[in-house]
Amino acid sequence: MPREEHQGLVSGASSSGTDGTSKSTKTNHLRGLICWGIFAAFLIFFIIMAAVYTDPKRYKEAEPEDYLGEEDRVLYNGLGQVYFTPSSPKLNAMAQFQLGLQLMHLFWYDLAIQKFQQARAMDPNFAMAYWGEAMCYKQPLWQTEDLASAQAVLAQLKKSQALRYASDREQQYVAAAQTLFAANVSLQDRETQYAVQMRILWDDNQDDPDACALAALAVLGKLQSVGNYAASNAATLAQIAENILDDCVYFFPNHAGAYHYQAHMYDVAVDDWHLTGTPSTGLAASVKLAKLAPKSNVAQHMASHFYVRTGNWSQAALSNQAAVAASDSYCNAVEQGNACDADNRWHALEWQLFSQTQQCGAKAAYTSYTRMQAVAKSMNYTGDYGQWLYRSYAHMQLQSLNSLGIIPLRNATDNTTEMLPPPLYNTGGIENAVDIADHFWPPHAEAHALLARVYALTFERNVSQLSAPGVRSTVAAALARLDLIVATQTSLVANSSANADAASANADMLALLTTVQLQAKAVVGASECAAKLSSCNTTSWMALMDQALMLHKNVSRSTTLPSLKIAPTPEFYGRLLDATGGNSTLAKQLFMQCLDELPGRMQCLLGLARSTIKLNDLPSATSIYSKLQTQCALGDKTFPALLEARSRTASPPPPAKKGLLRRSLREQAVAATA
Numbered sequence: 075m076p077r078e079e080h081q082g083l084v085s086g087a088s089s090s091g092t093d094g095t096s097k098s099t100k101t102n103h104l105r106g107l108i109c110w111g112i113f114a115a116f117l118i119f120f121i122i123m124a125a126v127y128t129d130p131k132r133y134k135e136a137e138p139e140d141y142l143g144e145e146d147r148v149l150y151n152g153l154g155q156v157y158f159t160p161s162s163p164k165l166n167a168m169a170q171f172q173l174g175l176q177l178m179h180l181f182w183y184d185l186a187i188q189k190f191q192q193a194r195a196m197d198p199n200f201a202m203a204y205w206g207e208a209m210c211y212k213q214p215l216w217q218t219e220d221l222a223s224a225q226a227v228l229a230q231l232k233k234s235q236a237l238r239y240a241s242d243r244e245q246q247y248v249a250a251a252q253t254l255f256a257a258n259v260s261l262q263d264r265e266t267q268y269a270v271q272m273r274i275l276w277d278d279n280q281d282d283p284d285a286c287a288l289a290a291l292a293v294l295g296k297l298q299s300v301g302n303y304a305a306s307n308a309a310t311l312a313q314i315a316e317n318i319l320d321d322c323v324y325f326f327p328n329h330a331g332a333y334h335y336q337a338h339m340y341d342v343a344v345d346d347w348h349l350t351g352t353p354s355t356g357l358a359a360s361v362k363l364a365k366l367a368p369k370s371n372v373a374q375h376m377a378s379h380f381y382v383r384t385g386n387w388s389q390a391a392l393s394n395q396a397a398v399a400a401s402d403s404y405c406n407a408v409e410q411g412n413a414c415d416a417d418n419r420w421h422a423l424e425w426q427l428f429s430q431t432q433q434c435g436a437k438a439a440y441t442s443y444t445r446m447q448a449v450a451k452s453m454n455y456t457g458d459y460g461q462w463l464y465r466s467y468a469h470m471q472l473q474s475l476n477s478l479g480i481i482p483l484r485n486a487t488d489n490t491t492e493m494l495p496p497p498l499y500n501t502g503g504i505e506n507a508v509d510i511a512d513h514f515w516p517p518h519a520e521a522h523a524l525l526a527r528v529y530a531l532t533f534e535r536n537v538s539q540l541s542a543p544g545v546r547s548t549v550a551a552a553l554a555r556l557d558l559i560v561a562t563q564t565s566l567v568a569n570s571s572a573n574a575d576a577a578s579a580n581a582d583m584l585a586l587l588t589t590v591q592l593q594a595k596a597v598v599g600a601s602e603c604a605a606k607l608s609s610c611n612t613t614s615w616m617a618l619m620d621q622a623l624m625l626h627k628n629v630s631r632s633t634t635l636p637s638l639k640i641a642p643t644p645e646f647y648g649r650l651l652d653a654t655g656g657n658s659t660l661a662k663q664l665f666m667q668c669l670d671e672l673p674g675r676m677q678c679l680l681g682l683a684r685s686t687i688k689l690n691d692l693p694s695a696t697s698i699y700s701k702l703q704t705q706c707a708l709g710d711k712t713f714p715a716l717l718e719a720r721s722r723t724a725s726p727p728p729p730a731k732k733g734l735l736r737r738s739l740r741e742q743a744v745a746a747t748a
């Protein structure tokens with residue numbers, strides 16, 4: 075509004091009562107005055123609001139979180155303390171950045187990338203927003219990176235003016251990222267130089283918790299690198315990471331990232347690394363993390379890594395239930411669909427499902443499974459969705475004692491005998507042997523689904539079931555597909571011989587895939603023996619399992635991750651011996667080995683109890699069955715393993731009262747006549 079008009083209005087109002095103007099004019103004047111006043115108030119309000127949004131610095135009382143939408147504000151306050159104050163003058167961009175950084179520390183990468191991009195859109199001169207997005211393209215503990223995307227963001231940063239506005243510390247962060255994503259430098263050199271730079275950054279900025287946490291993560295990243303180059307000085311590196319993390323949590327006790335990385339640190343082969351902390355230090359860090367960051371899936375999930383190690387399945391299930399719920403809560407509110415927080419959400423659902431199978435909770439596990447199935451279907455079984463589904467299917471089949479009958483893999487028609495798991499893995503078109511994301515997990519998931527399918531069609535099936543139409547040909551097709559997967563992996567190991575790192579990672583996976591292939595053949599043979607078919611050849615299937623057991627030694631023992639322990643060889647071998655009435659001494663040894671490697675495995679407890687009975691050690695069997703009963707206290711009341719355990723632990727029936735009474739009456743009569 076023009077300034078003169080405004081002034082005239084004000085002076086007119088002040089003179090109106092004294093210059094004898096009519097009442098109606100006065101009232102009109104007054105009404106006009108009020109209208110204009112309201113209009114002016116709104117105008118001033120809008121001018122202030124506009125100023126706040128374009129230059130939030132002018133609005134001193136505002137906090138960064140005031141610039142976030144409702145759901146984002148909930149996250150901002152539910153992911154641990156925000157420490158980093160970047161040098162962007164715009165509070166709205168700052169808020170997006172800070173939320174992005176919190177999310178990045180909790181491996182919620184997809185959303186973090188969105189937040190860093192929004193921060194950059196709000197303030198194109200915000201160097202740390204570019205930095206954050208680039209850093210999200212490296213997922214050190216997931217062993218993945220998207221180098222091209224990271225380089226593209228850093229190239230845009232270089233083209234922009236943003237670095238001129240960055241503080242010295244921020245320039246150090248950016249320089250470290252440029253090192254991590256340098257073109258034409260080996261993975262080992264990139265990761266090593268990055269860790270050096272982050273260490274210097276932390277030394278130079280002792281009040282910066284993010285520098286502390288990221289310096290430690292850089293070292294953990296080297297230890298767990300796809301490049302696998304750190305084996306010779308792993309203990310030294312691990313001790314460095316431990317020291318940094320001890321500092322981080324001591325000085326910055328509300329930093330979620332520090333606790334998150336500390337938990338990961340103790341979730342590995344700590345014995346070999348001579349660390350001060352132990353897995354229980356990791357559990358304590360996880361519990362603290364879960365409290366600090368109630369809105370993060372990962373923060374809720376982390377403790378289950380430690381509960382799984384000790385077979386504390388009820389806690390593992392609860393932790394993953396909370397993790398899935400944390401993702402659901404945000405994802406449903408923002409209506410982002412099944413892709414929202416997918417990496418964490420469906421990973422936790424797989425773990426929840428597995429923990430449920432270990433408590434004999436077949437129905438609960440099946441509920442998790444049907445959700446996984448619907449999710450995978452909605453995403454057309456692409457990418458990781460197919461893998462989550464296939465692994466869940468394998469967990470269900472191999473742990474359920476067939477108590478659920480046939481479990482459909484993809485849709486209701488897939489449970490017909492002829493149906494094989496449709497291929498997940500393109501055995502023809504492998505281009506880059508170092509790309510673990512593409513060549514590690516898809517064959518692994520598909521191979522286990524094939525094994526589970528063969529198992530479902532043969533294990534504990536009788537003669538007529540084994541000879542039902544389609545069984546033989548389906549089994550043969552599954553075995554042929556497994557042969558192809560193993561052959562491809564063998565060729566991959568040979569082709570990657572020039573790259574020692576890739577060859578070693580590929581060889582590990584080859585060992586695992588080969589055990590799956592051998593076990594699938596063995597279950598077919600053992601089932602023929604169990605069904606007393608004339609084709610039974612015990613020597614033959616046992617030779618396959620002996621071979622698998624040799625290879626099992628080469629499959630990493632240090633991990634208890636459910637996704638990697640779908641069909642552990644000692645458990646599988648022991649169960650085939652049990653089903654065929656084989657050597658109980660050997661079966662008992664195998665189940666004990668299984669429980670030593672994977673405490674609380676439900677099938678191994680059951681198998682151990684059974685083989686102990688066959689070896690006539692009833693008291694031991696009873697105590698093992700009791701343990702199983704406790705573990706399955708919340709499971710399905712009619713789950714076969716639980717029924718079996720209950721029947722074995724039931725105390726002997728009390729002596730019949732009538733008989734006792736009659737005897738005592740007879741004794742009294744005898745006494746009376748005496």
Ligand SMILES: *[C@@H]1O[C@H](CO)[C@@H](O)[C@H](O)[C@H]1NC(C)=O
Binds near residue numbers: 257258
């Ligand atoms: C990396 O190497 C490729 C092929 O040798 C070359 O074309 C490219 O320019 C190099 N990039 C950089 C940034 O040096």
Ligand SMILES: *[C@@H]1O[C@H](CO)[C@@H](O)[C@H](O)[C@H]1NC(C)=O
Binds near residue numbers: 385
């Ligand atoms: C599982 O963990 C919880 C929480 O730490 C503990 O209270 C419970 O005793 C544990 N249960 C078993 C069977 O170890």
Ligand SMILES: *[C@@H]1O[C@H](CO)[C@@H](O)[C@H](O)[C@H]1NC(C)=O
Binds near residue numbers: 452453454
């Ligand atoms: C799945 O496939 C259908 C049909 O081809 C398509 O319409 C849909 O967009 C796809 N969904 C996803 C998530 O790719």
Ligand SMILES: *[C@@H]1O[C@H](CO)[C@@H](O)[C@H](O)[C@H]1NC(C)=O
Binds near residue numbers: 486488
């Ligand atoms: C079930 O899956 C199979 C193979 O993926 C497909 O051919 C079939 O059309 C599907 N059926 C339904 C009802 O979705």
Ligand SMILES: *[C@@H]1O[C@H](CO)[C@@H](O)[C@H](O)[C@H]1NC(C)=O
Binds near residue numbers: 489
């Ligand atoms: C396959 O699953 C559907 C739906 O669960 C069920 O109705 C059908 O009986 C099953 N068929 C077989 C052969 O198990």
Ligand SMILES: *[C@@H]1O[C@H](CO)[C@@H](O)[C@H](O)[C@H]1NC(C)=O
Binds near residue numbers: 536537538539
């Ligand atoms: C095989 O098992 C099925 C399902 O339990 C049963 O219906 C059938 O009678 C059994 N056949 C033989 C020959 O035992």
Ligand SMILES: *[C@@H]1O[C@H](CO)[C@@H](O)[C@H](O)[C@H]1NC(C)=O
Binds near residue numbers: 565566
């Ligand atoms: C290995 O290399 C050979 C020869 O170049 C090629 O034919 C084959 O497809 C490669 N194998 C894999 C799994 O990439």
Ligand SMILES: *[C@@H]1O[C@H](CO)[C@@H](O)[C@H](O)[C@H]1NC(C)=O
Binds near residue numbers: 611614615
């Ligand atoms: C059983 O299999 C073994 C090889 O594993 C073979 O040497 C042996 O001849 C077979 N026995 C029979 C009776 O076919």
Ligand SMILES: *[C@@H]1O[C@H](CO)[C@@H](O)[C@H](O)[C@H]1NC(C)=O
Binds near residue numbers: 624625628
């Ligand atoms: C296990 O790995 C070692 C070292 O890589 C190798 O020499 C050995 O042959 C492997 N064992 C089996 C059974 O493949």
Ligand SMILES: *[C@@H]1O[C@H](CO)[C@@H](O)[C@H](O)[C@H]1NC(C)=O
Binds near residue numbers: 657658659660663
């Ligand atoms: C059963 O297995 C045990 C342990 O492996 C072995 O010592 C024993 O000789 C086996 N017994 C028979 C009859 O094969």
